[in-house]
Amino acid sequence: MRTPKSELEALSAKASGGKRALIQVLQDIQDRFHWLPPEALEQVAADLGLPLAQVYGVATFYRSFSLSSRGRHICTVCLGTACHVRGGAAILDEFERRLGITAGRTTPDGAYTLERVNCLGACALAPLAVVDGRYYSRMTEAKVAAALSGTEKDGHG
Amino acid sequence: MTTFRAHLLVCAGTGCVSCGAFDVRRALEDEVRRRGLEREVLVVATGCNGFCERGPILLVQPDGVFYQRLKPEDIPGLIEEHLIKGRPVPRLMYVPPEEREPVPRMRDIEFFKHQRLIVLRNRGRIDPESIDESIAYDGYAAAAKALTEMTPETIVAEITASGLRGRGGAGFPTGLKWAAARRAPGTPRYVVCNGDEGDPGAFMDRSVLEADPHAVIEGMIIGALAVGAARGFLYIRNEYPLAVARVGTALEQARRYGLLGTDILGTGFDFDLEVVRGAGAFVSGEETALMASIEGNRAFPRQRPPYPTERGLWGRPTVINNVETWANVPSIIRRGAAWFAGIGTATSKGTKIFSLVGKIANTGLVEVPMGISLREIVYGIGGGIPGGREFKAVQIGGPSGGCIPKSLLDLAVDYESLKAAGSMMGSGGMIVMDEDTCMVDIALYFLRFAEEESCGKCSPCRVGTGAMARLLARITAGEGTADDLARLETLAATVKQGSLCGLGQTAPNPILTTLRYFRDEYEAHVFDKRCPALVCKRLISFAIDPSTCVGCRLCKKACPAGAIAGEPKKVHTIDQDACTKCGLCLSVCPPKIRAVRKTSAGAGAAGSPTASIRADASGPSRGGR
Numbered sequence: 001m002r003t004p005k006s007e008l009e010a011l012s013a014k015a016s017g018g019k020r021a022l023i024q025v026l027q028d029i030q031d032r033f034h035w036l037p038p039e040a041l042e043q044v045a046a047d048l049g050l051p052l053a054q055v056y057g058v059a060t061f062y063r064s065f066s067l068s069s070r071g072r073h074i075c076t077v078c079l080g081t082a083c084h085v086r087g088g089a090a091i092l093d094e095f096e097r098r099l100g101i102t103a104g105r106t107t108p109d110g111a112y113t114l115e116r117v118n119c120l121g122a123c124a125l126a127p128l129a130v131v132d133g134r135y136y137s138r139m140t141e142a143k144v145a146a147a148l149s150g151t152e153k154d155g156h157g
Numbered sequence: 158m159t160t161f162r163a164h165l166l167v168c169a170g171t172g173c174v175s176c177g178a179f180d181v182r183r184a185l186e187d188e189v190r191r192r193g194l195e196r197e198v199l200v201v202a203t204g205c206n207g208f209c210e211r212g213p214i215l216l217v218q219p220d221g222v223f224y225q226r227l228k229p230e231d232i233p234g235l236i237e238e239h240l241i242k243g244r245p246v247p248r249l250m251y252v253p254p255e256e257r258e259p260v261p262r263m264r265d266i267e268f269f270k271h272q273r274l275i276v277l278r279n280r281g282r283i284d285p286e287s288i289d290e291s292i293a294y295d296g297y298a299a300a301a302k303a304l305t306e307m308t309p310e311t312i313v314a315e316i317t318a319s320g321l322r323g324r325g326g327a328g329f330p331t332g333l334k335w336a337a338a339r340r341a342p343g344t345p346r347y348v349v350c351n352g353d354e355g356d357p358g359a360f361m362d363r364s365v366l367e368a369d370p371h372a373v374i375e376g377m378i379i380g381a382l383a384v385g386a387a388r389g390f391l392y393i394r395n396e397y398p399l400a401v402a403r404v405g406t407a408l409e410q411a412r413r414y415g416l417l418g419t420d421i422l423g424t425g426f427d428f429d430l431e432v433v434r435g436a437g438a439f440v441s442g443e444e445t446a447l448m449a450s451i452e453g454n455r456a457f458p459r460q461r462p463p464y465p466t467e468r469g470l471w472g473r474p475t476v477i478n479n480v481e482t483w484a485n486v487p488s489i490i491r492r493g494a495a496w497f498a499g500i501g502t503a504t505s506k507g508t509k510i511f512s513l514v515g516k517i518a519n520t521g522l523v524e525v526p527m528g529i530s531l532r533e534i535v536y537g538i539g540g541g542i543p544g545g546r547e548f549k550a551v552q553i554g555g556p557s558g559g560c561i562p563k564s565l566l567d568l569a570v571d572y573e574s575l576k577a578a579g580s581m582m583g584s585g586g587m588i589v590m591d592e593d594t595c596m597v598d599i600a601l602y603f604l605r606f607a608e609e610e611s612c613g614k615c616s617p618c619r620v621g622t623g624a625m626a627r628l629l630a631r632i633t634a635g636e637g638t639a640d641d642l643a644r645l646e647t648l649a650a651t652v653k654q655g656s657l658c659g660l661g662q663t664a665p666n667p668i669l670t671t672l673r674y675f676r677d678e679y680e681a682h683v684f685d686k687r688c689p690a691l692v693c694k695r696l697i698s699f700a701i702d703p704s705t706c707v708g709c710r711l712c713k714k715a716c717p718a719g720a721i722a723g724e725p726k727k728v729h730t731i732d733q734d735a736c737t738k739c740g741l742c743l744s745v746c747p748p749k750i751r752a753v754r755k756t757s758a759g760a761g762a763a764g765s766p767t768a769s770i771r772a773d774a775s776g777p778s779r780g781g782r
Contacts, residue, residue, distance in 0.1 A: 063437030124209035
């Protein structure tokens with residue numbers, strides 16, 4: 001997936017103030033493209049006058065940055081403590097089994113990315129999964145198929 | 158200002174929004190318009206009400222009637238009955254567990270009755286996006302008092318006298334921190350709000366930022382005045398987009414009203430704030446790591462001393478306080494140190510917000526006076542354990558805290574008592590566990606978390622958390638030995654002593670407390686190869702009870718491993734060698750039949766399924782994750 005160069009340049013150029021702006025500008029790019037393509041890191045390094053290694057160091061340190069492109073559908077399973085004690089791990093297992101990928105990966109056809117998160121702060125709904133922004137509360141293994149089937153029109157499997 | 162005969166306060170906290178609060182709000186607005194009530198009835202979206210379990214929530218004022226678990230289709234009837242005919246709707250009210258009569262008024266509901274609101278005083282009653290509503294409830298009155306009637310010295314003295322301690326973890330006295338920053342040489346100076354709430358299961362800081370952002374801003378104005386700072390930062394997790402947006406709105410409004418910026422309220426004091434979004438690293442909650450992150454670096458902690466009060470952001474004196482700490486400040490200045498110090502215990506003053514989650518009937522956010530007993534929180538406010546299960550433990554303080562057993566339920570909660578019990582206040586996450594929770598599995602959960610979130614700078618934490626996690630994984634897989642238990646204890650002590658920052662120093666706490674209070678569970682895993690709570694996959698097995706199975710085929714259809722055999726309407730059986738222990742069969746077996754059984758027979762028992770469990774280890778099991 002290529003990112004439109006002009007848009008990337010505009011986002012990166014907005015940043016000023018050197019190192020202090022680094023995390024914020026990477027967040028803006030991540031928010032827009034859902035990942036940080038290699039050319040983005042180079043552009044930001046040039047615009048902020050920082051070594052590429054430093055930009056790469058920050059980009060790999062923080063969890064919210066992704067250095068690989070993500071799928072068209074994002075499945076997030078919460079494994080916060082409340083979800084864990086109410087069986088969140090089994091929900092993740094079922095997503096992994098149905099999608100044939102482990103958490104953190106994207107299906108080869110680019111349709112689904114499976115992610116785990118350490119707490120979404122909606123503990124009353126535990127265990128919780130989010131598929132394409134829709135919250136599935138009090139999840140069970142049996143409900144995983146239904147949660148995924150809502151996205152299937154867009155061609156997976 | 159227009160006055161309305163009724164306010165419909167819809168909770169728009171994250172919990173309620175996740176279960177459809179915005180649809181309910183839209184339905185309310187549509188119905189109010191359709192009935193031509195726009196001039197009489199106002200719909201307000203408020204911050205988190207706290208009773209997340211019952212969302213979406215609606216409070217009708219001035220009647221104080223509490224409606225819960227609303228759906229958009231409930232709304233036309235509710236408006237007609239309550240607001241037109243004046244008959245509240247019992248069907249949509251809260252009914253306490255095991256009772257039949259609904260409780261109409263919010264103040265009569267047990268969950269709310271025992272709470273004492275200081276920090277959350279405006280929750281569920283103001284629109285957090287309106288500075289006018291905040292001001293109508295004394296917002297910025299304390300800042301005005303501090304700016305016009307107090308000196309920096311008297312502010313610090315007042316905070317010191319109040320006994321306020323940091324609400325983010327260790328409980329350092331806030332007044333002492335401010336006094337140290339005030340004394341330290343160097344300019345410019347900074348104030349920082351730590352809103353990097355990373356503990357899984359804790360969401361009080363987010364709730365405060367979402368429900369009453371002006372209280373935090375006001376606290377920071379007062380703190381800045383006390384230590385002589387002209388700039389401040391609010392560091393908020395990127396996972397909290399609603400909090401980031403509401404704080405942004407609040408900052409704009411405060412600037413417009415002359416409460417931030419130059420010459421605040423004509424007093425000649427200049428101060429402004431900006432939001433810095435965190436980027437997802439648990440360690441950024443540690444104060445020196447947080448400062449590194451604000452400066453644009455990887456969030457590595459550093460050795461203390463020097464403390465941030467002397468050498469903080471860009472090497473300058475900096476006061477870092479947690480969201481809840483800042484939000485306490487305006488009330489203390491407005492109502493006086495003596496009032497605040499009158500609440501709580503000898504060493505811990507005021508209130509504390511806890512997020513009450515896990516195996517508890519009333520999940521939600523509660524603010525209680527320090528010194529309240531765990532029993533009052535879990536049973537009085539929390540409504541006890543659902544489903545007739547037994548309370549086993551409550552984990553307080555997230556990955557840095559510890560598990561507190563049933564025998565300590567009458568513990569009066571404050572900084573010292575929790576520490577003595579091996580846990581800590583932390584940010585205030587309280588995860589309730591019942592007999593279906595395996596304490597070894599919980600310890601493993603937290604150690605895996607610590608291992609993943611360790612920044613890697615110091616080896617005791619980087620290597621030690623991983624080593625402890627591997628030992629725990631062996632034990633939960635039934636491969637642990639008596640030596641492993643001893644090794645675990647030594648390692649825990651080493652990591653606690655040797656780590657650079659709070660993350661590593663507290664990471665062993667979940668192990669140390671579970672070993673202290675639940676050693677029998679570790680021993681069952683190690684010696685009997687049995688998981689008493691039936692959680693650890695490698696130590697459990699599933700079987701179908703032939704006396705109750707009706708051969709409905711649901712489990713056979715559901716089984717992803719093809720491990721279930723059986724003809725329609727005949728008893729089914731599970732092939733233990735093929736079973737991956739995913740538990741789907743158990744979850745699809747109809748409640749009326751309940752033929753699927755989960756057991757952990759252990760190595761010593763007759764007819765032990767141990768062999769088949771072992772066979773599973775070489776199969777496609779995910780039990781080792």
